[in-house]
Amino acid sequence: MSRHVVVIGAGVVGAASAIEALQDGHRVTLVDPAEPGGEAAASYGNAGWLSSHSVLPPTEPGLWKKVPRFLLNPLGPLTIRWAYLPRAAPWLLRYLAAGWTTARVETTARALRALLEDAPRLHQALAEKAGVTQLIERRGVLHIYPSRANFEAEANAWRIRRMMGVQWEELNADALHQREPDLHARYQFGIAVDEAGSCRDPGAYVAALVAHAQARGAQLVRDQANGFRIEGGRLKAVTTGGGDIPCDAAVIAAGVRSKLLAARAGDRVPLGAERGYHAVIDQPEAGPRTAMMASDCKAVATPTSTGLRIAGQVEIAAVDAAPNWRRAEILRDHLLSLFPRLPRDIPAHRLRYWMGCRPSMPDGLPCIGYANASRDIIHAFGHGHIGLGGAARTARVVAQLLSDRAPEIPLGPYAPGRFA
Numbered sequence: 404m405s406r407h408v409v410v411i412g413a414g415v416v417g418a419a420s421a422i423e424a425l426q427d428g429h430r431v432t433l434v435d436p437a438e439p440g441g442e443a444a445a446s447y448g449n450a451g452w453l454s455s456h457s458v459l460p461p462t463e464p465g466l467w468k469k470v471p472r473f474l475l476n477p478l479g480p481l482t483i484r485w486a487y488l489p490r491a492a493p494w495l496l497r498y499l500a501a502g503w504t505t506a507r508v509e510t511t512a513r514a515l516r517a518l519l520e521d522a523p524r525l526h527q528a529l530a531e532k533a534g535v536t537q538l539i540e541r542r543g544v545l546h547i548y549p550s551r552a553n554f555e556a557e558a559n560a561w562r563i564r565r566m567m568g569v570q571w572e573e574l575n576a577d578a579l580h581q582r583e584p585d586l587h588a589r590y591q592f593g594i595a596v597d598e599a600g601s602c603r604d605p606g607a608y609v610a611a612l613v614a615h616a617q618a619r620g621a622q623l624v625r626d627q628a629n630g631f632r633i634e635g636g637r638l639k640a641v642t643t644g645g646g647d648i649p650c651d652a653a654v655i656a657a658g659v660r661s662k663l664l665a666a667r668a669g670d671r672v673p674l675g676a677e678r679g680y681h682a683v684i685d686q687p688e689a690g691p692r693t694a695m696m697a698s699d700c701k702a703v704a705t706p707t708s709t710g711l712r713i714a715g716q717v718e719i720a721a722v723d724a725a726p727n728w729r730r731a732e733i734l735r736d737h738l739l740s741l742f743p744r745l746p747r748d749i750p751a752h753r754l755r756y757w758m759g760c761r762p763s764m765p766d767g768l769p770c771i772g773y774a775n776a777s778r779d780i781i782h783a784f785g786h787g788h789i790g791l792g793g794a795a796r797t798a799r800v801v802a803q804l805l806s807d808r809a810p811e812i813p814l815g816p817y818a819p820g821r822f823a
Contacts, residue, residue, distance in 0.1 A: 414446040417656035418612035419798035431621040440610030450703035450714035453600040458512040460767030462502030480701040484720040497765035514816035516567040523600030525795035533615035543597035545695035585689040601694040638779035661784035669776030676760035681714035682735040689744035731756035763787035771817040
């Protein structure tokens, strides 16, 4: 059965969903006020990791003990703006509860593994369709540590990953520095996860996916979707600032703007914004050969086609609050510390900073599934830190739901109504 599907949001989840829906024979209209692949979207500024092993929720047992320190350190890897704390408190309590016990973490890990497994392969297939295979690399990723003892301090996290089928190789200091000769000598231990991958330019990748969808017949409408016209439980139109778009199916993939749309589709979801930053050095004199996460600064350094990018940080603040660019400068300083051959006096014209909002559910799991008001509306948002990696399989599941086929993974853990 062919349907007219309006996909709200032209980020990586929306773009991939449009392609998969077209593959199933549906007619597709993409609606987004911003430029696909542009700086307004979280898809543009992420670390570029296709990390099939990112199966842990952002919180862990005992994290609540560190909250006072987060509040007192406005430049740490996780911070909460004081003025926003009263509004953020209910979301933060659920956020902390998601990692309250090891059993809860393992349950979340099982669900995320189902969503992320084979992410690099699935993205490579999408990139082949869009003609941008050079943007997807399947060379693995690294986790680097000052010592083996630092790695063992995260033993529970790696134990859970192994439970989920993730395999890795341990690298001593010699092996690590043979692979990464520019890396600072203080890093003496590494973990290589060969099944993972990276994207050399997330913004260009999303733009290419949208262009491919358009070439396949999708229409792109540059407007803001603000609701739905539903009659007798059936979707009749998506409402926008420019008027109604008649359709018989819709996908909500609008990032941090999905909360209001979900409510108008009958679901109250505690979608929050985890603001993140990145810094990019153009034409770097040194850097990693492989995308890597440094354990001591909780940031990911990735070689991209637009420069050496480092991304990370979690800032809990209002979506529209002014950026704190000092946080991006700290990421820049981490890069200089990671790779000593980078000059200390990089001129301003070779540096670029960015801030964006990860659309995050407090339990670390996205919302994927039918809306309460109508099965003609499908939720596909809230991926948090795994938006790029999780987009490919999410899109496949969206297409399966649109075509009334059984989803390839169990959707119970991602049910939009789980917070009701």
